[in-house]
Amino acid sequence: MKAVAKLTPVPGAALIDVKVPTPMPQEVLIRVAATSICGTDLHIYDWNKWAQGRINPPLIIGHELAGYVEEIGSEVDSFSVGDYVSAETHLYCGHCKTCCNGKPHICDNLRIIGVDCNGSFAQYLTVPENVLWKNDPSLPPEIATLQEPFGNAVHTVQTADVVGKRVVIFGDGPIGIMAVSIAKAEGAETVLLVGLSDVRLEIGLAMGADEVINARRESVAEIIKHTEVVLEMSGSPIAIKQGFNLLENGGIFIAFGLPDAPVPIDISEEIVFKEITVKGVVGREIFSTWERGQQLLQQINLAPLVTHQLPLAEYERGIKLQKNYEAVKVILLPH
Numbered sequence: 001m002k003a004v005a006k007l008t009p010v011p012g013a014a015l016i017d018v019k020v021p022t023p024m025p026q027e028v029l030i031r032v033a034a035t036s037i038c039g040t041d042l043h044i045y046d047w048n049k050w051a052q053g054r055i056n057p058p059l060i061i062g063h064e065l066a067g068y069v070e071e072i073g074s075e076v077d078s079f080s081v082g083d084y085v086s087a088e089t090h091l092y093c094g095h096c097k098t099c100c101n102g103k104p105h106i107c108d109n110l111r112i113i114g115v116d117c118n119g120s121f122a123q124y125l126t127v128p129e130n131v132l133w134k135n136d137p138s139l140p141p142e143i144a145t146l147q148e149p150f151g152n153a154v155h156t157v158q159t160a161d162v163v164g165k166r167v168v169i170f171g172d173g174p175i176g177i178m179a180v181s182i183a184k185a186e187g188a189e190t191v192l193l194v195g196l197s198d199v200r201l202e203i204g205l206a207m208g209a210d211e212v213i214n215a216r217r218e219s220v221a222e223i224i225k226h227t228e229v230v231l232e233m234s235g236s237p238i239a240i241k242q243g244f245n246l247l248e249n250g251g252i253f254i255a256f257g258l259p260d261a262p263v264p265i266d267i268s269e270e271i272v273f274k275e276i277t278v279k280g281v282v283g284r285e286i287f288s289t290w291e292r293g294q295q296l297l298q299q300i301n302l303a304p305l306v307t308h309q310l311p312l313a314e315y316e317r318g319i320k321l322q323k324n325y326e327a328v329k330v331i332l333l334p335h
């Protein structure tokens with residue numbers, strides 16, 4: 001089969017020919033119909049500091065996917081050949097304390113598809129049965145593959161409890177834009193999106209933002225005086241600082257974006273005296289976030305985010321388009 005792999009510990013990736021993997025007893029083999037490029041894939045491709053410390057080549061990259069069960073392992077009993085599926089990308093052990101306390105998405109022994117084991121930029125991949133998700137048949141593969149990042153946004157918005165609240169979202173990446181539509185659907189009073197790209201902010205407006213701010217030209221502090229909820233989905237140290245500044249007393253700050261380095265925060269002024277709530281969010285709750293996501297996709301149309309669909313062999317072009325902000329979401333089609 002064809003696959004995109006990181007073969008050596010240097011920037012770049014290669015299109016390779018490898019044997020189709022065989023599922024272990026508790027795994028299924030998926031024929032990948034669509035797989036989408038995520039920021040994590042760009043980091044691995046670029047071989048940034050995080051990737052250097054985490055990735056052990058050779059590795060097939062990619063983790064957002066939709067496809068069909070091609071073959072099942074001997075102990076698989078809830079899925080059959082032909083099922084239309086996606087996969088939760090956080091592989092959990094099921095027996096650590098965190099898993100036993102109902103939080104397998106932050107398992108102490110967490111492994112991630114396309115990061116710690118072979119991923120979905122391939123014609124086929126194997127995945128444990130316990131992370132498989134049966135797709136709504138009405139979702140085409142190029143949308144079903146987006147359920148994973150959409151789940152990040154669902155989990156972030158649900159953690160904040162936005163009903164009736166004024167919400168500011170920092171970050172106009174795909175997940176920030178998805179969070180706009182979810183916050184509106186979940187009953188936020190107003191949703192304001194702060195970003196750096198006019199093209200993406202335009203899509204944010206189309207997805208329901210009440211107002212957008214391009215922080216390259218406009219002063220966030222002048223436009224927003226106070227807000228009740230900040231969803232920090234950019235990882236930018238400037239945005240993080242602004243987010244704390246404009247949060248009113250008793251507000252909620254959800255940290256989802258990943259800064260490259262530690263960010264100094266005035267804990268006394270910004271957290272203690274304002275008695276705000278700060279909460280980190282990672283991944284998706286397995287599977288309650290997926291269930292809520294599926295319901296929300298009945299009313300939210302993600303098609304405007306799919307700006308490009310390319311054959312797998314054109315992965316390099318897709319990565320460049322997404323890196324240069326020319327694309328929002330690039331879908332790779334392996335067959």
Ligand SMILES: [Zn+2]
Pocket residue numbers: 038039040063064148149
């Ligand atoms: Zn991702």
Ligand SMILES: [Zn+2]
Pocket residue numbers: 092093094095096097098099100104107108109110
């Ligand atoms: Zn665990």
